[in-house]
Amino acid sequence: xxxxxxxxxxxxxxxxxxxxxxxxxxxxxxxxxxxxxxxxxxxxxxxxxxxxxxxxxxxxxxxxxxxxxxxxxxxxxxxxxxxxxxxxxxxxxxxxxxxxxxxxxxxxxxxxxxxxxxxxxxxxxxxxxxxxxxxxxxxxxxxxxxxxxxxxxxxxxxxxxxxxxxxxxxxxxxxxxxxxxxxxxxxxxxxxxxxxxxxxxxxxxxxxxxxxxxxxxxxxxxxxx
Ligand SMILES: [Zn+2]
Numbered sequence: 001x002x003x004x005x006x007x008x009x010x011x012x013x014x015x016x017x018x019x020x021x022x023x024x025x026x027x028x029x030x031x032x033x034x035x036x037x038x039x040x041x042x043x044x045x046x047x048x049x050x051x052x053x054x055x056x057x058x059x060x061x062x063x064x065x066x067x068x069x070x071x072x073x074x075x076x077x078x079x080x081x082x083x084x085x086x087x088x089x090x091x092x093x094x095x096x097x098x099x100x101x102x103x104x105x106x107x108x109x110x111x112x113x114x115x116x117x118x119x120x121x122x123x124x125x126x127x128x129x130x131x132x133x134x135x136x137x138x139x140x141x142x143x144x145x146x147x148x149x150x151x152x153x154x155x156x157x158x159x160x161x162x163x164x165x166x167x168x169x170x171x172x173x174x175x176x177x178x179x180x181x182x183x184x185x186x187x188x189x190x191x192x193x194x195x196x197x198x199x200x201x202x203x204x205x206x207x208x209x210x211x212x213x214x215x216x217x218x219x220x221x222x223x224x225x
Pocket of ligand 1: 024026028037
């Protein structure tokens with residue numbers, strides 16, 4: 001273990017003695033390497049490790065998810081704490097595990113986290129999809145970038161956009177503000193939860209509008225249905 005990590009490890013252990021970490025779901029004290037959920041509650045996570053999922057909305061675009069998302073399940077507890085309880089580290093862990101569960105052949109060259117509205121980001125202090133992208137990036141060394149895709153609706157005044165962007169603002173909530181570099185042929189869109197895929201579809205459309213030949217793969221901590 002590196003000295004920096006060793007120090008972190010000892011501080012964590014010390015903190016643990018005075019403020020025992022508790023399972024986010026059942027409140028039992030966490031032991032050993034348990035993070036977020038105890039071993040018992042982790043057993044209830046439903047891993048999706050059998051390869052890509054294809055959603056009607058997204059056609060042939062493959063989606064890799066870590067867990068199946070359902071209300072009142074352990075995965076929902078994790079996502080809830082990531083989004084609303086300032087537990088960014090859950091996102092980073094989910095990102096690392098998502099990367100580990102994805103075949104290397106599906107890894108893209110660049111990760112694009114789904115942006116959230118700027119007001120939401122301001123209130124929350126972070127974007128949960130960026131936390132997941134960060135973890136994915138830490139494990140794979142694939143860079144992630146937040147400058148390419150911007151969320152428009154309810155966040156950018158129409159008057160500040162060019163005519164073309166104004167038209168696109170009406171069409172979808174996202175726009176590509178910086179083109180993807182030529183050498184990038186495969187990007188990964190990173191989201192926390194995918195339900196119908198209609199949100200990521202808007203990003204897919206804004207990407208393929210500018211880059212018709214771009215290969216796109218979706219990565220999500222959890223996928224519903
Ligand atoms: Zn538990």
